[in-house]
Amino acid sequence: MDLDPARLDALAAVVEEGSFEAAARRLLVTPSAVSQRVKALEQQAGQVLVLRSRPCRPTAAGRALVRLAGQISTLRAEAVREVAGTGDPLRLPVAVNADSLSTWFPTALVGLPEHVLVELHREDQDHSAELLRDGAVMAAVTADARAVQGCRVRPLGSMRYLAVAAPSFHERWFGGRGGGPAGLAAGLRVAPHLTFNRKDGLQDRFVERVLRAPAGPRPVHYVPSSSAFVELVEAGLGWGMVPENAASALVAAGALVALDDAGLDVPLYWQHWRIDAPSLTDLSARVERAASASLRPPDRRRG
Amino acid sequence: MDLDPARLDALAAVVEEGSFEAAARRLLVTPSAVSQRVKALEQQAGQVLVLRSRPCRPTAAGRALVRLAGQISTLRAEAVREVAGTGDPLRLPVAVNADSLSTWFPTALVGLPEHVLVELHREDQDHSAELLRDGAVMAAVTADARAVQGCRVRPLGSMRYLAVAAPSFHERWFGGRGGGPAGLAAGLRVAPHLTFNRKDGLQDRFVERVLRAPAGPRPVHYVPSSSAFVELVEAGLGWGMVPENAASALVAAGALVALDDAGLDVPLYWQHWRIDAPSLTDLSARVERAASASLRPPDRRRG
Structure with missing residues (x-):
């Protein structure tokens, strides 16, 4: 199955913005172009990828493709930056539980490279797993050791x-x-x-x-x-x-x-997409350093 | 139209808990009893009051009755306390914007009477109005001067x-x-x-x-x-x-x-239900005192 990046981007925009109209505005194309791209992708996949509800919600198969779209666009942006030495800023969406956000997590972002922009979501446990599955965030601080599908988990220590x-x-x-x-x-x-x-x-x-x-x-x-x-x-x-x-x-x-x-x-974990994007790898290292400076060391029997 | 309190409570429980099953568990009755009470209320009202979705959502008419249920149960609890000198604790659900919650709002709750329990919701503007309309909160700190239907608005001053x-x-x-x-x-x-x-x-x-x-x-x-x-x-x-x-x-x-x-x-406002419940009146006075101690005085031309 040859998945066209423009079609994947159309699907991702519909899910992120919540409607075909808003996706069209963001992509600077007509709503009917967005609709055609998503339909073409659904024909390729042989199933519905997004429910035409308000807001539009991805199906299970749609989620996997939204995540793929985010991963491809991240890798593409990183490769452009490596080749050209410059490029668009890179957005890293991350879910963080409220107590981490108000205590140790901000120190992980001190001195972040200038081309990286974070989008923090203050979310509880259940919702973080959903955001990872939906491809709405690339990484999350969670209290759940079970890896979300397509993600890697590392113990951060206990709060x-x-x-x-x-x-x-x-x-x-x-x-x-x-x-x-x-x-x-x-x-x-x-x-x-x-x-x-x-x-x-x-x-x-x-x-x-x-x-x-x-x-x-x-x-x-x-x-x-x-x-x-x-x-x-x-x-x-x-x-x-x-x-x-x-x-x-x-x-x-x-x-x-x-x-x-x-x-x-309360043991905390860092879950992130399994992609080799330098900015995500760098963020993971920063988060682990900040965690080890202020959390109690992880229980290695479970880690 | 004679609205039976048990029927109103059943409707409110369905909306608050999100399903007939959860409402039944809370009210300690069977799901079919909950369903009968809601249906009887819908026959009285001559229209659907709650959409059987997941979670269940009130219709516009349903919202008005949920709010009424909350108001009646508050007034009832206050009257019992006044007559008997004791009674169940009284719950006050209130929506507060994040910056108020992290700065001046907590001082309004210092020394709160012991029988009053607060349920704070950290909500932005749009959602607060919805929570007031739905009857999910009795009062809210908002940045919107327009009164939600059934609510009174007072200017608190500017942040x-x-x-x-x-x-x-x-x-x-x-x-x-x-x-x-x-x-x-x-x-x-x-x-x-x-x-x-x-x-x-x-x-x-x-x-x-x-x-x-x-x-x-x-x-x-x-x-x-x-x-x-x-x-x-x-x-x-x-x-x-x-x-x-x-x-x-x-x-x-x-x-x-x-x-x-x-x-x-940013001018802030206190919106609250139009009921004469002593605990809500007391909370309003506390909120106004705390606001006047730390916000800039309201612009009286608009207040």
Whole structure:
């Protein structure tokens, strides 16, 4: 099957922009030209590649071809740059979970080569895998060790979270330093806590580890911003799991109290397309360096 | 039309949970009971209220009834609390734009009454209006002065953004302090900049004001995290518009340079359901106090 690059680009533009009209505007051709290219590709593939919905969504086969289109255009841009010594800037779309984005990930981008432009997506776990599959991002920081099809996975190390609360909150709900394990267990059943959003299971995992029983319903505030989360735990709205990098200085300063010493480790992974594009290889090396400087080393038995 | 509360709750649960099965699990009834209640409501209304899609979506009439269900259940919970002196915690779902959430908004929640639980949604403009219309949130901080149907709007004041860059970046692309207006205009046409996401038009607005011409395509990095945005502007990845509260200390310390003195003001508004629920009235007062302490006063000609 000889896949024409212009046809692949038309498909990718339809999926990225969401409609044939918007794709046509981006490619500077007529909508009917876009439609013809996609139809020709569908005849070659012998199946529907994109659902004509609002927005247009790729089928499973369509996804594979959108990813291929992105890979080819990246490799082409890199080759042009190598041969000509110059060229269009290269866009690297990357999905990053919120806590990484607000802590260690930005350091990976310091001193990025000037021709590389990043497009960061702040996404949770499930959606990142979908973006990789759809070809919407080339790489992702995820908490899932399972490789998305067509991707390579490497362990980055673990982000440690500490269960913390304001001192006055700790005193009131957990009996302060004198409360001990019984005070902690009793408090966790009833004290209000913060959670990032409905998909954030960290607080429940902590409670289940301490109680050795299902967490059950408890009062919860949803605060989907890493900085607002820490600020509101400090203000005594509830207890919550805060990344160690952000929490430990506040604990040392007496602004927060750790509910126990153990914390919770979340292993993170770097998933990226299997292509030999120098800019992606360079980004991977940067991400691994930044991760090793601030995460706990990966568990090599699993890595 | 006598709208049965159990039927309204069934409709609201289907829309919030996305399916009849999940709604049934939440309400502790069978899926067929949920289906019967919704159908009975649709017969009363004489029209379809919810599209049986995945996830289920309300029709325009369905939205109005979902909002009504939320309003009734809030008023009921508040009345029970007033009569009995105690009761279930009250959940207040609120949409807040990212920059407000990472700067002034959390202070509005300090010392919140213990029976009130917040569910914050970090949403951009367009989606906030949709969440208000759908009844998924009771209130929102938005940049849109137009009232969503059934909502009251009050001006909160303006968030001022400064166009800033790292000193070395400023030197290289804008000719530093000696570059003057010509250096700024020339630099803005070619220098890489940061933007929050594809919907963030602040940087383009700044460029258009300086150049008095359409901004045109320029190299851009997308960084959808308020803290990562500031950090990467500081690291010299590009220039960007940063809220004055975050930028001015860094400018004073010499870590950032302001590209001009004027900045850009974005007026913010508080939209909330028109119901007399004490907890919502209290939250509104808190939000207005927090806003007046950190935003620039609203323009009374428009307020």
